[in-house]
Amino acid sequence: MSNTKKDTAIPNSQLQNYHVPVLLNETIDGLNIKPAGIYVDCTFGGGGHSRAILERLNENGRLVAFDQDDDARKNLPADDRVLFVPQNFRHLQRFLRLHKITAVDGIMADLGVSSHQFDEAERGFSTRHDAALDMRMDQRQPVTAAAVLKSFTESQLHKIFEQYGEVTNSKTLARTIVQQRAVTAINTINELKQAVHSVVKGNPQKYFAQVFQALRIEVNDEFGALRELLQQSIALLKPSARIAIITFHSLEDRIVKNFFRSGTFAETEVDEVYGNKTESPLKLVNKKPVTAGTEELKLNPRSRSAKLRVAEKKA
Numbered sequence: 001m002s003n004t005k006k007d008t009a010i011p012n013s014q015l016q017n018y019h020v021p022v023l024l025n026e027t028i029d030g031l032n033i034k035p036a037g038i039y040v041d042c043t044f045g046g047g048g049h050s051r052a053i054l055e056r057l058n059e060n061g062r063l064v065a066f067d068q069d070d071d072a073r074k075n076l077p078a079d080d081r082v083l084f085v086p087q088n089f090r091h092l093q094r095f096l097r098l099h100k101i102t103a104v105d106g107i108m109a110d111l112g113v114s115s116h117q118f119d120e121a122e123r124g125f126s127t128r129h130d131a132a133l134d135m136r137m138d139q140r141q142p143v144t145a146a147a148v149l150k151s152f153t154e155s156q157l158h159k160i161f162e163q164y165g166e167v168t169n170s171k172t173l174a175r176t177i178v179q180q181r182a183v184t185a186i187n188t189i190n191e192l193k194q195a196v197h198s199v200v201k202g203n204p205q206k207y208f209a210q211v212f213q214a215l216r217i218e219v220n221d222e223f224g225a226l227r228e229l230l231q232q233s234i235a236l237l238k239p240s241a242r243i244a245i246i247t248f249h250s251l252e253d254r255i256v257k258n259f260f261r262s263g264t265f266a267e268t269e270v271d272e273v274y275g276n277k278t279e280s281p282l283k284l285v286n287k288k289p290v291t292a293g294t295e296e297l298k299l300n301p302r303s304r305s306a307k308l309r310v311a312e313k314k315a
């Protein structure tokens with residue numbers, strides 16, 4: 001296999017600082033890469049998975065890398081097999097069509113935020129810093145976390161804290177926010193912590209991590225984008241082509257699991273005699289999700305909640 005276009009321009013230390021890829025070998029093996037194929041990495045980030053895909057492609061292979069965060073652009077290798085699309089992967093089919101691509105040999109996504117996004121204080125993702133409550137992965141989008149806290153009704157806030165954050169006292173939290181925002185603005189991380197300090201339950205760090213996760217998922221409509229990506233992937237995958245998705249949240253994993261099993265987002269109804277009622281256009285490559293091994297868990301704490309599912313388009 002020829003690999004003459006492999007890039008060496010970006011130092012490894014810069015990429016490792018940006019993000020350490022999780023379940024790297026498992027994902028790449030799962031994709032069963034054809035050297036001359038067309039692959040899509042929907043979540044380029046620091047480019048860890050993309051680089052590993054490129055290593056398995058020959059000079060005829062192509063990689064389309066999506067990332068809605070413009071910061072990811074600086075990690076792009078100087079490799080003319082790569083096409084970068086700085087857009088939300090919910091527009092996958094539209095942008096591939098724009099580049100005259102109608103069928104691909106594999107699609108992957110490593111969901112959520114990168115370590116870089118967490119570490120940049122002014123992005124507002126991390127409970128460790130004080131900054132504006134932003135949390136937009138795509139800075140072109142209008143809705144920030146502060147806007148959600150300002151405009152959502154009590155029941156909408158309750159729903160997101162309960163479903164996306166699994167916050168134990170989500171109802172009380174939502175009520176407190178609505179009461180406090182009438183008295184004082186909640187625009188920054190410290191203002192939010194101050195406004196709700198009286199209702200924090202258990203370990204404050206863990207509590208706020210759950211609150212922040214809920215806000216981040218809502219601001220970026222992460223589950224909506226995932227559903228659109230999965231739906232479009234069916235039309236884009238060639239027969240026997242594979243899709244690999246890494247999730248970090250139980251609801252997100254359930255969306256992927258149900259879709260792979262049934263081709264829909266409904267909880268799969270299993271008929272005792274005939275098996276699944278809905279015929280899926282995909283077949284599972286592994287019945288159970290792949291999780292990180294002991295070595296990776298030791299080296300990268302972020303891998304703890306990672307689940308990889310791989311499916312293959314039926315021929």
Ligand SMILES: C[S@@+](CC[C@H](N)C(=O)[O-])C[C@H]1O[C@@H](n2cnc3c(N)ncnc32)[C@H](O)[C@@H]1O
Nearest residue numbers: 021043045046047048049067068069088089110
């Ligand atoms: C966990 S990181 C991916 C890390 C990457 N696999 C690596 O090895 O460095 C997720 C990346 O996907 C991007 N992202 C998340 N959701 C997205 C979406 N709906 N559309 C496009 N990019 C998205 C984020 O901006 C972030 O850079």
